[in-house]
Amino acid sequence: MIRNPRWPRYWPTHVVVGAATFGNLGSLKAPGTWGSAAGVLLYFLLFYTTSELFGALLILASCYFAIGICGEAEKRLKKIDPGEIILDEIVAIPVCFLGLKPFIAGDYGVFVVVGAFLVFRFFDILKPLGIKNLQRYYGGFGVVIDDVVAGLATCAIMNAVLRLIF
Numbered sequence: 001m002i003r004n005p006r007w008p009r010y011w012p013t014h015v016v017v018g019a020a021t022f023g024n025l026g027s028l029k030a031p032g033t034w035g036s037a038a039g040v041l042l043y044f045l046l047f048y049t050t051s052e053l054f055g056a057l058l059i060l061a062s063c064y065f066a067i068g069i070c071g072e073a074e075k076r077l078k079k080i081d082p083g084e085i086i087l088d089e090i091v092a093i094p095v096c097f098l099g100l101k102p103f104i105a106g107d108y109g110v111f112v113v114v115g116a117f118l119v120f121r122f123f124d125i126l127k128p129l130g131i132k133n134l135q136r137y138y139g140g141f142g143v144v145i146d147d148v149v150a151g152l153a154t155c156a157i158m159n160a161v162l163r164l165i166f
Contacts, residue, residue, distance in 0.1 A: 004071035004139040005064070013076050019087060020073030026084035032124055035086025039093025040117060047094045048101065056098065062091040063144055071140025081135060081143050088147040089124065095151030096120050096158065103162045116158050123150035 008016055021027065025034050047055045066087045073085055096116045097104065103112045123131060124147060131153070134146040 002138060002141045004141075005068040008068045008072035011072070016069055016072045017076055019069045020085045022086050022090060026086045031083050031086050032089050033121060035089030036093055036117060036121060036124070038086070039090040040113060042090055043094045043097055047097070048104070052098070052101075055094070059091070059094055059098075062094070063148060066091040066144045067140035069140070070143040074139065074143065085143060088144045091144065092124075092147035092151040093117075093120060095148055096154040098155050099159045100155075100162065103166065106166075112158070112162065116154055119157055120150055120154040123153050129153065 021031075022035065022038055025031065025038060028034050047058060050058065070085050070087055073087075074080060074082070077084075096119070097113075100112060100116065103109070106112075127135075127146060127150070131146050131149050134149055135142050137145060
């Protein structure tokens with residue numbers, strides 16, 4: 001069994017829940033879509049200008065943070081993987097763009113970003129290819145891992161399609 005990290009237990013509830021729901025963004029209609037859009041913004045603010053290696057390390061660190069926060073938020077909200085928790089989408093979106101910087105920087109960058117966003121939303125909503133089974137894991141790991149795998153599937157598809165076309 002994978003346990004939640006202990007450090008979020010000592011954080012105030014308003015901080016834990018506020019981080020997991022990204023303020024009030026998680027209370028909007030279609031919170032996963034808003035969380036994904038926030039993830040795109042996060043990608044361009046923090047990841048786009050970094051090297052691939054540093055970006056990958058930053059993704060790992062953000063996933064660890066999200067596992068801790070999402071797991072603790074579940075407990076405090078007394079719900080299992082509630083829709084208002086969107087930090088999982090936010091940290092998973094940068095995974096979609098691994099290896100895509102040259103394509104984003106090119107003439108069709110907007111189409112690449114929108115395409116990755118839409119493919120990620122497909123995988124996040126429908127959860128095909130066994131992604132749905134990953135939600136059975138306990139706590140924050142179960143909340144985050146299905147979105148990260150959806151991001152990896154998106155990354156693989158986008159890289160394959162773009163490398164075939166260009």
